[in-house]
Amino acid sequence: MLRLTPILLAILYAWLMYRFSVWRTARELDAKSAPLDDPRLNSLLARMALALGLGKINVHIYDVQPVNGLAAPDGRIFLTRGFMDKYRLGEVSAEELASVVAHELGHVALGHARRRMIDFSGQNAIRTALAMVLGRFLPGIGVYIANALTTLLAARLSRQDEYEADAYASALLVKAGIGVAPQTSLFRKLDALSAGGGGQLAWLLSHPKTDDRIRAIEARAAKWQD
Secondary structure (H helix, E strand, C coil): CCCHHHHHHHHHHHHHHHHHHHHHHHHHHCCCCCEECCCCHHHHHHHHHHHHCCCCCCCCCCCCCCCCCCCCCCCCCEEEHHHHHHHHHHCHHHHHHHHHHHHHHHHHHCCCHHHHHHHHHHHHHHHHHHHHHHHHHHHCCHHHHHHHHHHHHHHHHHHHHHHHHHHHHHHHHHHHHCHHHHHHHHHHHHHHHCCCCCCHHHHHHHCHHHHHHHHHHHHHHHHHCC
C-alpha cells in the first residue's frame, strides 16, 4: 500500500488542481464576458439551435484579444473579443464564426471537459509511476523522460478530442443548412489569424495540423454526399 501512496497522492493532487482551475476559469469568464449581440450571428445560431432541438444557443464574448473560441467546463460557449474584431473587419464571416460555435458545442456534447478531468488525473498518476520506475534505472533523467512521455500522451488525447469536435460541428452545420465550407475556409485562415506557430512536429501539438483537419472534414462531407 505504501508503494501506491505517491500515485494516489498524485491523483488527488491532479483532481484538486483541476477543480481549482475550473473555479478560477469560471471567475475569469464571469468577470470578462458579456452575451453575444449580433443579428447575423444570432440568426445562424438560431438555425443551429433548431437543428439540435434547442430553444436557443447562448454564446458569450470573452473580452481578450487572442483569436479563439472555447467551451468552459460548465458548458458555456465563448468567442473572444479578438475573434469578433476580425469579424467586424470582414476578415472572418458570420458563417465561419458559427462553425467555431458548432465546434465548441461538440466539445460540450461529447463530454470532453469531463474526459479531460479523468485524463488529467490519470496522466498525473502515470507520470508519477513512470518517474518512480525510470528513476531507478536512469537516475537524474528518469523524471524528464516520464514528463516527456506523459506530455505526448496528453497531446494525442487532445488531438483526438479536436477531431471528434470537428466531426460533430460538420454534422451540425450540414443539418442546419450552413454546410462545411465555412468550417474549412476558417481553418485555411486560422494560422494567419492567430499568428501561426507552425514549426512544431504534428505529434507534439495539442491540436491536429490544420491541413489534416481540412482533409478529414472534406472526406467526411464527400462521403455524406454519396
